[in-house]
Amino acid sequence: MGIFDGLLKKNRADWCADCKTKKAVMSQQLFWMPMTVGHYVSHKKADYYLKNLRPVAARNQIPAGYYACDAKMYRCPLCGRRAAALRIFLPVREQDKVEETINFNNGELDALPGFSYI
Secondary structure, eight states: OOHHHHHHHHTOTTBOTTTOSBOEEEEEEEEEEEEETTOOOOOOSHHHHHHHOEEESSGGGSOTTEEEEEEEEEEOTTTOOEEEEEEEEEEETTEEEEEEEEEEOSSTTTTOTTOOOO
16 A cells, blocks of 8 residues: 555545554435535534534435535444544535535544434
8 A cells, every 4th residue: 555545544434544444334314404505614523513413314305505414424344443424515406516525533423313333
């Protein structure tokens, strides 16, 4: 593995930095966020997401003009380390305008409603 590959994998939620193996997706959930078009603000702390994300069962349940979040929960099959990746986007006519992807690599989002390690 080259230096560039190592740096990429270290910063990805689906790659275990300890075991150097690919983590398994344990859960995936769609959420809507209380931010409207033109008012997106990036948040890097897990507390914001724990307080503000609201689970939805389907894309059509996201209110028009609001941002959404596709969240994936990962677990390493060897060491059990947990991580979450949040892909924040604005749903626009069957397409996603992605704002950013935020990774939490220390189990900070374990308490998110609708999210589990099955």
